[in-house]
Amino acid sequence: MRFDVVTLFPDMLQGLFAEGVVGRALQSDDLTLNCVNPRDFTSDVHRTVDDTRYGGGAGMLMKAPPLAQAVQSLPRRPGSRVIYLSPQGKPLTQHKVRQLAQQEQLILVCGRYEGVDQRFIDHYVDEEISIGDYVISGGELAAGVVIDSVARCIPGVVGQVQSVVEDSFFEGLLDAPHYTRPAQFEGEAVPDVLASGHHEKIEDWREQQALERTWQQRPDLLEECRLGTGQRRLLRDLLEQENL
Numbered sequence: 615m616r617f618d619v620v621t622l623f624p625d626m627l628q629g630l631f632a633e634g635v636v637g638r639a640l641q642s643d644d645l646t647l648n649c650v651n652p653r654d655f656t657s658d659v660h661r662t663v664d665d666t667r668y669g670g671g672a673g674m675l676m677k678a679p680p681l682a683q684a685v686q687s688l689p690r691r692p693g694s695r696v697i698y699l700s701p702q703g704k705p706l707t708q709h710k711v712r713q714l715a716q717q718e719q720l721i722l723v724c725g726r727y728e729g730v731d732q733r734f735i736d737h738y739v740d741e742e743i744s745i746g747d748y749v750i751s752g753g754e755l756a757a758g759v760v761i762d763s764v765a766r767c768i769p770g771v772v773g774q775v776q777s778v779v780e781d782s783f784f785e786g787l788l789d790a791p792h793y794t795r796p797a798q799f800e801g802e803a804v805p806d807v808l809a810s811g812h813h814e815k816i817e818d819w820r821e822q823q824a825l826e827r828t829w830q831q832r833p834d835l836l837e838e839c840r841l842g843t844g845q846r847r848l849l850r851d852l853l854e855q856e857n858l
């Protein structure tokens with residue numbers, strides 16, 4: 615997988631991945647991160663990348679030509695996609711992350727100011743993606759979220775494939791609670807089942823906890839995920855306990 619990031623702040627992305635499991639993987643041959651700065655594709659003395667909006671309105675907009683030339687400057691692999699990070703995009707979900715991980719190359723365009731000229735989006739962008747319904751200062755943090763979450767899905771990046779499988783959302787549910795030493799913390803012990811060494815009971819407990827947490831925190835996820843027979847039975851028991 616090759617990540618290309620179109621950004622006015624290339625050092626920001628390099629800094630974000632200087633450490634950690636994804637940072638180490640990005641040094642390998644099968645996972646690369648390249649940044650390209652639209653400012654390098656300007657021709658005026660001030661290297662202008664933004665301008666005021668036609669029709670008025672506060673703030674500045676990123677101009678289409680520098681962005682377009684930055685994208686055009688990139689070598690394109692078969693199966694590459696140009697993604698613009700913006701609040702107007704489709705939500706980034708684990709399902710979408712897994713789809714993106716199938717690509718050979720992701721070109722991530724980071725907006726600044728009030729956004730970018732719509733014609734750049736119409737002519738160059740395959741897909742707009744949002745990391746959430748809030749506004750951040752620049753698309754770079756959103757690009758970092760996409761890079762990290764997609765890279766974790768690429769075999770070999772995260773040492774323990776099982777740890778990715780058990781990640782929250784991997785099967786559409788939230789994660790069960792986890793505990794480690796010490797056995798007692800501020801008077802609270804670890805749930806007995808986890809110290810029982812009975813792996814089947816531990817798995818059942820974790821599955822029940824994941825369902826209960828998902829039902830309490832994110833019932834919307836339950837409508838979308840395909841529950842197995844055992845999970846549906848556990849959820850039915852849960853709802854009966856709550857007299858629902």
Ligand SMILES: Nc1nonc1C(=O)NC1CCNCC1
Binds near residue numbers: 725727744752
């Ligand atoms: N939420 C978001 N998901 O992706 N990008 C998001 C975002 O807030 N971008 C900012 C929008 C205003 N201009 C600067 C960038």
